[in-house]
Amino acid sequence: MSIYHKFVHEDFDENGVLRNIDISWNSDFNFAYDVVDAVAEEEPGKTALVWRNTEGEEHFFTFEDIRRESVRLARVLMKAGIGKGDRVMVALKRHYEYWFTVVALCRIGAVIIPVTHMLTASDFAYRIDAAHPAAMIVTPQSGVCETVIEALEGRKRPILWTVQQDREGWRNLTSEMAQEDGSPFERIPTRSEDPMLLYFTSGTTGYPKGVIHDFTYPLSHIVTALYWHQVEDGGLHFTVAETGWAKASWGKIYGQWLAGCAVMAFDFDNFDPKQLASIINQYKVTSFCAPPTVYRYLVRKGVPDMPSLKSAATAGEYLSPDIFHKFQERTGLVLHEGYGQTETSLLAANYKGMKAVDGSMGRPSPLYELRLLRSDGSQAAVGEIGEIVVVPRNGRKPLGIFSSYLDNAELYRHAWRGGVYHTGDAAWQDENGYLWFHSRFDDIIKTGGFRVGPYEIENILVHHPAVFECAVIGVQDPLRGQAIKALVVLESSHSPSKELEKEIKDYCNSRLAEYKWIRILEFVDELPKTYSGKVRKATLRQESGK
Numbered sequence: 445m446s447i448y449h450k451f452v453h454e455d456f457d458e459n460g461v462l463r464n465i466d467i468s469w470n471s472d473f474n475f476a477y478d479v480v481d482a483v484a485e486e487e488p489g490k491t492a493l494v495w496r497n498t499e500g501e502e503h504f505f506t507f508e509d510i511r512r513e514s515v516r517l518a519r520v521l522m523k524a525g526i527g528k529g530d531r532v533m534v535a536l537k538r539h540y541e542y543w544f545t546v547v548a549l550c551r552i553g554a555v556i557i558p559v560t561h562m563l564t565a566s567d568f569a570y571r572i573d574a575a576h577p578a579a580m581i582v583t584p585q586s587g588v589c590e591t592v593i594e595a596l597e598g599r600k601r602p603i604l605w606t607v608q609q610d611r612e613g614w615r616n617l618t619s620e621m622a623q624e625d626g627s628p629f630e631r632i633p634t635r636s637e638d639p640m641l642l643y644f645t646s647g648t649t650g651y652p653k654g655v656i657h658d659f660t661y662p663l664s665h666i667v668t669a670l671y672w673h674q675v676e677d678g679g680l681h682f683t684v685a686e687t688g689w690a691k692a693s694w695g696k697i698y699g700q701w702l703a704g705c706a707v708m709a710f711d712f713d714n715f716d717p718k719q720l721a722s723i724i725n726q727y728k729v730t731s732f733c734a735p736p737t738v739y740r741y742l743v744r745k746g747v748p749d750m751p752s753l754k755s756a757a758t759a760g761e762y763l764s765p766d767i768f769h770k771f772q773e774r775t776g777l778v779l780h781e782g783y784g785q786t787e788t789s790l791l792a793a794n795y796k797g798m799k800a801v802d803g804s805m806g807r808p809s810p811l812y813e814l815r816l817l818r819s820d821g822s823q824a825a826v827g828e829i830g831e832i833v834v835v836p837r838n839g840r841k842p843l844g845i846f847s848s849y850l851d852n853a854e855l856y857r858h859a860w861r862g863g864v865y866h867t868g869d870a871a872w873q874d875e876n877g878y879l880w881f882h883s884r885f886d887d888i889i890k891t892g893g894f895r896v897g898p899y900e901i902e903n904i905l906v907h908h909p910a911v912f913e914c915a916v917i918g919v920q921d922p923l924r925g926q927a928i929k930a931l932v933v934l935e936s937s938h939s940p941s942k943e944l945e946k947e948i949k950d951y952c953n954s955r956l957a958e959y960k961w962i963r964i965l966e967f968v969d970e971l972p973k974t975y976s977g978k979v980r981k982a983t984l985r986q987e988s989g990k
Contacts, residue, residue, distance in 0.1 A: 446704035476551035512626035514547035528553030560688030568595035654850025662698035664789035664844025669699025674755035677704035679730035747774035768802035789844030889918030940967035
């Protein structure tokens with residue numbers, strides 16, 4: 445029986461769909477001891493991680509392996525003076541050392557700060573200045589060591605570790621771990637409300653915010669893994685995300701291991717859809733999660749047979765219906781969309797046993813009470829757009845919702861104004877309870893006295909056969925206040941022309957109310973994106989002179 449059963453009580457409806465879930469934990473719950481070590485004791489040979497890189501190197505790690513290596517790493521950290529409450533910034537790409545590090549830091553009560561290896565020196569400097577890490581553990585690849593040294597110029601230097609290789613000015617964590625004992629040591633006391641994890645948001649509308657989660661956060665991803673990803677005890681789950689982003693916590697460790705499912709890690713730099721499919725087939729991956737961009741490329745290149753796959757999920761951006769249906773036609777699998785934020789766990793999804801409706805975020809998670817509120821704080825009617833908010837139950841912070849913003853209590857209070865957590869996302873709910881994303885409130889376009897969400901226009905734009913990617917923004921207009929502008933990346937088989945510009949505008953505008961018409965259309969080679977793949981609307985608005 446999977447270890448998650450120790451923490452939950454589930455209630456299902458007559459169709460086997462999860463209706464309610466109660467999750468409980470001890471005041472000292474710690475994922476390292478209460479999950480990893482507990483599974484290692486009961487089933488030491490159970491597979492936890494299957495790792496492969498593009499050079500063909502592979503490793504299979506059991507829960508006992510993870511326990512032993514994380515203990516060794518913890519001893520290295522403690523000998524260097526890293527302890528409870530200290531912050532450690534980690535940029536390890538998809539290296540297997542990431543999993544050792546996550547568990548080791550949890551084991552000693554330190555706070556992990558995962559960041560992507562793609563950060564520039566100024567990006568690292570901003571995060572270092574904000575978080576003041578006591579140590580950094582980074583990949584020796586992709587020039588990251590050199591970038592970090594550049595970022596630290598003129599700053600107090602934390603303890604610096606890299607892995608596998610020697611680098612001047614850096615300690616070799618792999619070598620130091622090899623000198624340590626992997627046998628268990630006495631449990632280090634932590635409290636469930638202590639800070640465990642600090643993520644920086646993707647910064648689509650401003651500087652990235654530091655989001656802090658406590659030690660209970662892993663438990664919130666039981667729902668993510670079991671009922672959205674639909675992982676199996678003894679199965680193998682593959683989430684494509686790089687470890688610097690919150691989706692790694694959603695799909696590469698916590699919920700999956702709680703459910704008894706191993707994690708597939710493919711350590712790559714350049715995305716190749718055929719290569720991903722070959723990994724799925726070679727290792728017999730049973731469940732898969734990736735952003736719509738991955739499915740778009742898979743469909744575009746021709747989806748290969750993937751007979752081991754039993755479920756597929758997606759989130760993070762708009763998934764066009766044609767991709768949804770083509771993937772289903774080719775694989776027989778329905779794509780299950782989901783929704784959440786860095787500040788939260790999974791808030792809504794098309795869950796196991798539900799009819800997955802393409803284009804919908806699904807229904808609210810049984811973990812949360814979600815409401816849609818009008819600007820005056822009243823509840824929106826069915827079909828009416830409102831802001832998604834999370835309402836606490838029993839007067840306490842909901843499981844999986846962040847504990848604070850880094851050094852910004854005022855922003856945290858603003859997010860929780862009126863006693864509810866404001867997501868800043870606009871959506872509407874249909875009569876069957878499904879949620880439909882409308883826009884970020886930051887992105888809403890005010891044109892001619894109307895408020896227009898760019899998402900609904902983008903939904904139509906991507907259906908045109910010449911459009912590969914698109915983004916819609918508002919730009920200054922003396923007549924309307926703002927005019928609606930579309931930026932379009934074309935499919936490789938099409939070239940920009942005045943005729944194509946008119947054709948795409950006519951295609952969209954004939955399907956939109958007049959106040960939503962695209963007034964300006966610009967062809968671009970690519971859209972500016974965050975490291976996690978989200979379009980930087982703020983950058984587009986700035987470049988367009990807003």
